[in-house]
Amino acid sequence: MAGLFSALDWRAMSQQERDLGLNNGVAVKRSAELAAGWEQRSAALRQQHAQHLDLRYGPRERNRIDFLKARDGAPTLLFIHGGYWQTRAKEVFTIFAEGPLAHGINVALIGYTLAPDATLDDIVAEIHAGIDFLAGQLTALGAATDGIVVSGWSAGGHLTSMALANAHVRAGMAISGIYDLEPIRHSYLNEKLRLDEAASRRNSPMMQQGGVAKPLSLVVGSAELPLLRKQTADFAGHRARYGLPVTYEEIAGADHFSIMHEMQAPQGRITTLIRQLFERTAGTSS
16 A cells, blocks of 8 residues: 555645545535535434433533433543534534444544634644533443544544544544645635644644554545545554554545445444454443
8 A cells, every 4th residue: 555655745736636636525526415414313312311411521612522312321422523624513413423323432522613713723722621521420321431432534634643642532433534634734724724834843743753542443434535635554563663553444445535434334344453453442441
């Protein structure tokens, strides 16, 4: 895989090529329609799990967590939504709790302040604050208290990798994430993110020496944009070089949106990988 992407250098691209190379809305036809469908189905699932919605973990409007309970004593997965840190909301993604819930795993979905109202440093700090809050609520919610597995899609994949450092997190499942922010900083996406080089570097797992020695599963779709596939492949290689626990997988035929079916389905590949993370880290307390 490394050989396949070795010649792919975002620095050698024109601004237009780089922008298109990161634009999933253009790359995936009907993406807006697909996301609208997610939101509609998510609303129905939220109604079925209305007991613990919008738990406030911080002072800002989006500092809320939805907790969908599978059963008493169940472990908890925290899901972080995507949208390049500047669009979408947790309410769009509730439907993807279906896969883990079917296997007796609670699912919490976290909201966070979007750019430009928050910097990326702010957003990362909010995710950590939300995890700390959720960990403190698990007993009252009737959930297991032996650590949280964190997952996220797209920008949420990046935030998943940043959340591994939290003491309450025992493993991560990052889907189609961004792990080197320099291409983002040199693209249209930085208009709202306003990253400078220092912020890009401290928030890029690929630019760190080593990383957190907790299990991390990385997946990306084989039909995704090459720059995004390279992000996941390169980060898997980075962790492997430092001897950090990592698995890497391309979901055959999946694009940036259809890959999420593998989490919604109880027998989906991402659901299976999430289950395996819980099994591998059972009995480990942060």
